Amino acid sequence: MIKVAQFSDLHFSDKNLEEASRCFGFAVDQAIERGVDVAVISGDSTDHALDVHSPAVERLAREVRRLADHCPVLMLQGTFSHEPPGTLAIFPLLASRHPVHVADRLGQVALTKDGGWQASQGWRFDVVPPGARAVFTCVPTVNKATVAATVGATEAAEAVGHELAALLAGYAAINAAARAAQVPTIGVAHGTITGCVTEHGVPMAGFDHEFTTTSLFSAAAQAFMLGHIHKHQSWEDDGRVLAYAGSIGRFHHGELDAKGFLLWEVGAAVVRFQLIETPARRTVDLVFEGLPDLDAIAKAAQDLALAGAYVRVRWQVGEEERASVDRDAIKRALGEAADVQLEGRVVPVVRSRAAGxxxxxxxxxxxxxxxxxxxxxxxxxxxxxxxxxxxxxxxxxxxxxAGEEPERIEEEQPQGVEQQADELAVPSVRALAQEARQDAVELELF
Incomplete structure (x- = not known):
């Protein structure tokens, strides 16, 4: 049995520095206190490309060094927009007591009994390495651009899923051999499982995601540690478990569940885990269908004890009311909140053409x-x-x-074709009558 601490989606950046530092620092303390044998960071250690001299890089390196002084560390390549290729290359250079291994390619790596890392030459081991304490199957973020160059852009997303399914099934034989040798088998991957749920409660449907539960279970690893989705969730099949650790902290408004890291215990044929919560910041949403109610906001500030919380106020108004929102008054009502985010949605006036x-x-x-x-x-x-x-x-x-009743005036009718015809007929009748009278005069003369 091996004890593993899984951290994921740390998202270190200058913007997230306070939250990431507090939560990851707490998690490292807990991992050391609980005596973990190995630590896994399953992708997205950073939020975007960072300068080496930035405070976020310094703090992340400091915490990884502190963790590696306690046990070996495996860091998986995450989403390229968060961790551009090469971002993690500095971490194996840390002068720590135990080695840091960066998994930036598809392959396997064994944790040896002396606390070192032994990587496979190809995409997997041919045999279980002698003296292996655990075998890790590493599936970092796949470059879809490479796949698109082969199969075309429109087919790339689904092609990645098909190819990864075939690859994962190919790991089953070596993982079965490790299990027979009483060596724990662990998968580490970064990507989306079809049907998983985001931190905002939205199911990830469709056929363009990297994994399915079936494809991941086909690798026959006893535990599969996943990153990328910020909500902790898990699946179980015949004693094997897949689980997202979720993000280490709460980086966005509207995230529903607790944040933390996973503490795993993995054996050759048994696995269990628990979520250890981190002191993530508290976020609160105040939502109004119309204009924000200042009295309701002040009451919420008192009843919900919003001092130190991160508050988002959202409202929806028509164009004619957009200037009626007093943003400064809202901020004053929430003055003790750590941060106030105001989001107003203006409903535009819809004008329709009257045909004809x-x-x-x-x-x-x-x-x-x-x-x-x-x-x-x-x-x-x-x-x-x-x-x-x-x-x-x-x-x-x-x-x-004066309070007079309005006069009822008959509506003027437009001059239509029949009226025009009547007016045109009047001179014709008069002309005929004149001709008749002239004829009568002439007859009398004769």
Whole structure:
């Protein structure tokens, strides 16, 4: 039986320095106090590319050195955007009591009985190394760009999953041989399992993720230690276990569960683990459907004891209310919080076109078309439109102030085709009548 401390997703950076330092420092203290035999950091030790002279690099190196003074350390290459290739190369150079091994390629590495690391020449061992205390199968982040160059960009994501499934199955024979020799077998990987859940409670569906539980269990390792997803979760099959340690601290708002590291006990045919919580910072969300309620915020600050907490206030308002939010007042109400993040969402006014309005012959008809398009009643609007056409605004205002009932004015009808025809017919009849009278005069003369 071997005791392993698994740390993951440390995300050291200048922005995260306080949280990462406090949580990882606590975790290292606990690992040393509990007497672990080996430590594993399963990827994303840093948050992005860092200068060597940055405080984050200095603090991370200090903690890894402190850990390596107690036991051997294995560091796995994480996501390239967090750990650009070569970032971890400095850690084996630390003058620590025990060696630090960086796993930046697919392969296996054995922890020897004298506390050293022995890496496989190829992608796996042909036989179990003599004197091995444990065999680790290492699956760092895979460069999808390399796969895309071979199979095409659109097929790369699924191709990575298929190739890794075949590779993991190929480790089963050597891991079975190690188990027969009573050597614990441990997998370490960085990536996403299809169906796992993020720290915000969102299931990772789809076919473009690196792993499935089936592919990982096919490697026949007794324990598989996973990084990349910040929520701790696990799966079990026939006594073998897969588990995400989750991030060491709480780096974002909305993260739901406890943070910590995993303390494993792994034997040739048995495995168990427990989550050791770290003192991650407390985050609180205050959400409003409309304008933020200052009284409710002040009450929450008192009832929830938000002093020292990281608070996010979110609201949603229409465009006409966006200027009504007093951000300074919100910050004053949460003055004892360690940090206040304000996120307002403005709902834009949606304007729809009224089809056919340009073809209407009169203003009254345009109002009717608009009313049909917006689901409004046109009667009151047409009444007021007619009143405006016959009275001055000052007269209308005076009548309203005097409490008079508005005059009901018949709506002016647009001049249509029939009316035009009647008007055109009048002169024709008059002309005929005139001709008839002239004819009568002429007859009398004769």
């Amino acid at each position: 309005i340009s073809r209407a012959n009169s203003l009254q008809e345009k109002v009717r078309v608009w009313a049909r398009a917006t689901g409004s009643e046109d009667g009151p609007l047409l009444e007021r439109l007619a009143e405006l056409a016959h009275r001055q605004p000052s007269q209308i205002a005076g009548a309203i102030l």
